[in-house]
Amino acid sequence: MIPGIIDCHSHIAAEAINEGSVSVSSMVNMEEVLDPDDIDIYRDLAGGVTSANILHGSANSIGGQTLVIKLRWGQPASKLPFEGAMPGIKFALGENPKRSNFSIPGQPRRYPATRMGVEETIRAAFSEARDYKKAWDDYNKRVAAGEKNLIPPRRDLKLEPLVEVLEGKRYVHSHCYREDEILMLLRVAKEFGFKVRPFQHVLEGYKVADELASAGVGASTFSDWWAYKVEAYDAIPSNAALMTRRGVIVSINSDDAEEATHLNQEAAKSMKYGSLSHDEALKLVTLNPAIQLGIDKRVGSIDVGKDADLAVYNHDPLSAYAVVQKTLIDGRVYFDREKDIANRAEIEKEKKALTEKLKQAEKKPEEKKAPEKKPEEKPKPPAPTPTPTAAQGAATQGGVR
Amino acid sequence: MRKRSATRLRTPLYFFNFLCFVCLFSAPAAGAQSQPPSVYAITHAKIFTLAGSPIEDGTLVMRDGKIAAVGAAVEVPAGAQVIDAQGLQVYPGLFDAVTQMGLSEISAVNATVDSAETGSYNPDVVAATAVSPSSEHIPVTRASGITEVLAVPASGGFDFGGGPGTPGGQASAIHLAGWTIDEMLIKKSAAMVLNWPQIQTETFDFATFSRREKPYTEAKQEYDRQVKELTDWLDRARHYAQAMEKGSVSKYDRDLKLEALAPVIRGELPVLVFANRARDIRNAVEFCDKQRLKMILAGGEEAYKAKDVLRSKDISVVLRPMLSFPPDEDDPYDRELTQPAELAAAGVKFAIASFDNSFARRLGQNAANAVAHGLSYEEALRSVTINPAQILGLGSQIGTLEQGKIANLIVTNGDPLELTTDVKYLFIKGQLTPLENKHRRLYEKYLNRPKASN
Known part of the structure; x- marks a missing residue:
């Protein structure tokens, strides 16, 4: 039994991922598109995941607002958010915000189209946010001093979350790949006085591990993904271990509903590729992501007084032969493999009955027309794209990874 | 008894293995062409031939790209490059x-x-x-x-x-x-x-x-x-x-x-x-x-x-x-x-x-x-x-370790399907083939990056 797995980078339980029309989309919020019926919640539960950081996509330099959820399958959307967890905001650097791989024929390129422009987009947004904050601070000060008939500054829903970042009330989760863009955001963060919580993906984090460590910034990365684009060509499976050795708090995330079901296995690879200890590897998907998300007082380890979020395996979880038997959240069993298997016959029966009903219903109007054969199976959403990565991109208007 | 005259590669560490590889094949002066050794023997290994039960303490001999012999009582030929695989396992690649x-x-x-x-x-x-x-x-x-x-x-x-x-x-x-x-x-x-x-x-x-x-x-x-x-x-x-x-x-x-x-x-x-x-x-x-x-x-x-x-x-x-x-x-x-x-x-x-x-x-x-x-x-x-x-x-x-087959095989420290197992030696067409690659190069390079001064 281990603490429930925490996925620091997920896109499950969301009806939309990317507001890709502008490069600063801080006004949109993932909480408003939570989908409690997404089957991926259940599938990830079956992989031992108990909490997940639900992020906006990476089409924008500054993306939408994010939140941490617990995978309380069967509960309404209002019961998914992790109570008291700090809200976040997605930033993205590199190829995705500059739209390198996502041009749409006939449409002009969106600014920014270079890493230089990405920096300036973020700086410009925080300059505005700083002025906006000053306007409100001045106004509040004058109100507090007893001045009457003042006109408040106009509310700006785009800048409000950035002010929260400046005030330390909202975590920055920044998608990034290359070492140069990692250092760029550290400089910008210093200039404006905010902190990046974890860098996300951060596949070249191992090249600037000392800089990450001395800035006190976490890193949430992949286990062994590489070469799906140029900025992932120097990605190595030792990234998590090398950063850990230099004192960075590191987690392994999924960015993908299926990948999340075996994060325990992905963490184990750091033992092979970077000689992490068993405990260090396990922390990559439990305590470390909890620290990065600011929820480690409640989850991430098994301790008296902590939430009973647990994953039970039939084998050492850092093995490819381990299978989750039970997953608990708040002390309640949300996934039970034995029950799942026992219920399958019933579900199959129900499906057959419903399909039969559907066939009957469809037969009636057809009696007038020429009989027409219906497809017996529900057609799969189209997968007309050349690679899994691109398929994901297309499905979400480009730019998750 | 196994012949003592054979050259031994003892250290199973991949980089040392690679160094040996470099020494063996790259040592001659520039311009000179060397032929890689044509006979290898892996000894004292547990051999999973996939053509029968695993062989404990077995020997596998490769000659001219093919598997020449595999078994518990196989002689190591004179002049063979020998890999002592005590504690290691051999599988088809x-x-x-x-x-x-x-x-x-x-x-x-x-x-x-x-x-x-x-x-x-x-x-x-x-x-x-x-x-x-x-x-x-x-x-x-x-x-x-x-x-x-x-x-x-x-x-x-x-x-x-x-x-x-x-x-x-x-x-x-x-x-x-x-x-x-x-x-x-x-x-x-x-x-x-x-x-x-x-x-x-x-x-x-x-x-x-x-x-x-x-x-x-x-x-x-x-x-x-x-x-x-x-x-x-x-x-x-x-x-x-x-x-x-x-x-x-x-x-x-x-x-x-x-x-x-x-x-x-x-x-x-x-x-x-x-x-x-x-x-x-x-x-x-x-x-x-x-x-x-x-x-x-x-x-x-x-x-x-x-x-x-x-x-x-x-x-x-x-x-x-x-x-x-x-x-x-x-x-x-x-x-x-x-x-x-x-x-x-x-x-x-x-x-x-x-x-x-x-x-x-x-x-x-x-x-x-x-x-x-x-x-x-x-x-x-x-x-x-x-x-x-x-x-x-x-x-x-190809596909099993049997006499006459192409010698594509791996020597590991455990189950080759498990996440934490390392491949120690790898042979393709009977040739010891380096395990060095872009990822290991970058790993070594940044493992040794001096501490940043900031």
Whole structure:
């Protein structure tokens, strides 16, 4: 039994991922598109995941607002958010915000189209946010001093979350790949006085591990993904271990509903590729992501007084032969493999009955027309794209990874 | 007794191993050419031949690229390079039966991708032609214990995803080592790729980035048209093959595409048919049966639904990674993971493949996950070694550790399917092959970065 797995980078339980029309989309919020019926919640539960950081996509330099959820399958959307967890905001650097791989024929390129422009987009947004904050601070000060008939500054829903970042009330989760863009955001963060919580993906984090460590910034990365684009060509499976050795708090995330079901296995690879200890590897998907998300007082380890979020395996979880038997959240069993298997016959029966009903219903109007054969199976959403990565991109208007 | 005169490589560390390798083969002065040693012996190893029970404290001798002897009481020949594998295990190298190795370097960068020719009918194109022996994927993949792969082209722009019913070209079986493609080749033309057409009622329009619905009747018409076109091609190829047999081909214009289809028509070259949904699989099986083609199913997400017909028609399957979600929401969450065990129980022969380059090194992980869901360990090992070899007609040459077979093998410190196991030595065509690669180079480099001053 281990603490429930925490996925620091997920896109499950969301009806939309990317507001890709502008490069600063801080006004949109993932909480408003939570989908409690997404089957991926259940599938990830079956992989031992108990909490997940639900992020906006990476089409924008500054993306939408994010939140941490617990995978309380069967509960309404209002019961998914992790109570008291700090809200976040997605930033993205590199190829995705500059739209390198996502041009749409006939449409002009969106600014920014270079890493230089990405920096300036973020700086410009925080300059505005700083002025906006000053306007409100001045106004509040004058109100507090007893001045009457003042006109408040106009509310700006785009800048409000950035002010929260400046005030330390909202975590920055920044998608990034290359070492140069990692250092760029550290400089910008210093200039404006905010902190990046974890860098996300951060596949070249191992090249600037000392800089990450001395800035006190976490890193949430992949286990062994590489070469799906140029900025992932120097990605190595030792990234998590090398950063850990230099004192960075590191987690392994999924960015993908299926990948999340075996994060325990992905963490184990750091033992092979970077000689992490068993405990260090396990922390990559439990305590470390909890620290990065600011929820480690409640989850991430098994301790008296902590939430009973647990994953039970039939084998050492850092093995490819381990299978989750039970997953608990708040002390309640949300996934039970034995029950799942026992219920399958019933579900199959129900499906057959419903399909039969559907066939009957469809037969009636057809009696007038020429009989027409219906497809017996529900057609799969189209997968007309050349690679899994691109398929994901297309499905979400480009730019998750 | 084992001869003491033989040179010993003692340290199993990969970098030292590599240094030895460099010393052995690169020591002569510039310009001079050296021949690599032709005889190796691995001693004191537990040897999993996959052609019988494992041999405890066994010896395996390689000579001129082949396995010369394997057993418990095998003499080490004089002059052999000896690897003392005490505490280590020997397995056949893993065989990844669907990849784009050498054909695609960075999938998002078109200029580095040679996997998909444009146009629908390209039976004449051959993967081996475009395999880049310098691809960084090759040494990275090799380090995970994979010694040979099938490099698979795909036509119509849709790699492995189905799409138009088209012969996508000839797949090539290659070793993951060699200075040139000629040195890498196991079999230039090992299978003809056929992307089985789907009845697609939903399509994706890239121009507008939106989904479009198509009525079923319309989608079915389009499917029928594609199958008819495919049938016409095969008919013409059949006539062309007959003309060739009668030696009268000079009377016709030479047609390279029909000529490429001739071995398919004759049943000499198998068709590697990409299909995933049960309906598509059954349609493909029926078609290939009628056309008398030797079919191998590739993908097979729902192969379990067609297991009876696959067994009765003796059709083997190259399965997609089981670490993937099933196609339907109401499928059991572990549907893909339990499929291998179900196919094995039904007597359907299958291999497990990565269908990728970057994730090729997850091949063992996928097989182990199938074991966690009911597949026998022995069968899992076979599904990534001898089964792919047999399915591609290479079973007599490679895939087990038997005398006379090509010496592609790995020496590991444990179960090659487990996540934490290291490959200590790797042999391709009987040659000690370096495990060094781009990832290890970067690891070493940044492990040794002096502490930053800030």
